[in-house]
Amino acid sequence: MTPRLASILMPLMRGVDPERAHDLALRALRFGLAGADRSPDDPILAIRALGCEFRNPIGLAAGFDKSAVAVGPLMRLGFGFVEAGSVTPKPQIGNPKPRLFRLVEDRAVINRMGMNNAGIAPFRARIAALPRPRPAVLGVNIAINKDGAAPLRDYPALYEAVAPLADYVAVNVSSPNTPGLRDLQGERQLSEILAALAETRARIAGPRPPILVKIAPDLSPAAVEPVVEAAVTHGMDGLIVSNTTITRPGLRSGQRGQAGGLSGPPLRAMSTELLKRVARLSRGRGLTLIGCGGIGSGADAYEKLRAGASLVQLYAAFAYEGPALIPRIKRELAALLRRDGVRSVGDIVGADIR
Secondary structure, eight states: HHHHHHTTTTTGGGSOOOHHHHHHHHHHHHHTOOOOOSSOOOOGGEEEEEEEESSSSEEEEETTTTTOOSSHHHHTOSSSSSEEEOOOOBBBSSSOOEEEEEEEGGEEEEEEOOOOOOHHHHHHHHHHSSOOSSEEEEEEOOOOOSSOOHHHHHHHHHHHHHHTTTTTTEEEEEOOSSSTTGGGHHHHHHHHHHHHHHHHHHHOOOOOOOOEEEEEETTTTTHHHHHHHHHHHHOOOOEEEEEOBOOOTOOOTTTTOSSSSEEHHHHHHHHHHHHHHHHHHTTTTEEEEEEEEOOOOOHHHHHHTTTOOSSEEEOOOOOOOOOOOOOHHHHHHHHHHTTTTOSGGGGGGGTTTT
């Protein structure tokens, strides 16, 4: 099966319960039923960031493959990078079902999954088994369990566990579906976590992959600068802007009242404004930014890049459109770059905030 054919079949999944459809999609990927995009990427899309060479700046956000069961097949769809997770130290079943909702009229998704995943042991074994060289950059998103968590112990332990295998590690302190997790974005708590991570990275032997912090789009304006300062102070390498939102901006769907984090086009404007603010605060201070929230076209990706992101991530649009979305976004983005007369995608990073 080709990615295009897999996408043509996507509407058939709309009649299936969203979480069941997601599980079926992961199973199909594991068995190679989504095909692969073997066409070479346009050289104009290549970018170097976080010490890695990305063949294109389009990535898959965390949350799609929490337990790393289909990372290899996902990489073969044409992504420049895939972020697996969030993974927690111990397995957890997540929140009661139903917990995943399609907002078809808004092309959006609400989830309150609660970071259901198999835990770090099988996750690590699966990414260790990926053949080398990998066809895309691998990010690992780490988080804490709902029960029995000790953030100053758990985040460093998870980092140490995946450090030999990940190209970068993302620290999730912003999911709205684990009680108390977003409180870790507070100045004191975040500073303590990042200090512990920095100490662990300095201590371990072997690979020491870059560390990024994933933040919420719902941060108050006063809270943004302390997050950036903490990341810079403790030698973090970047920020992912942003996670899902608990606000409900202009939704039409009858599912809009469901609790959980909202992703998709309604999130785009607020996440891009936050990205610009973070980019201005972090400019020239060594932080790489990944833009996430509402991307479904080359124009959306271009907007995030111009707002200060070096890389971008998708989630909801991929869930709606399937594998054919990736080559389309890359074609559209390359066309926009050539329209504006730039030589490579890196030339337009932050163009709107200079």
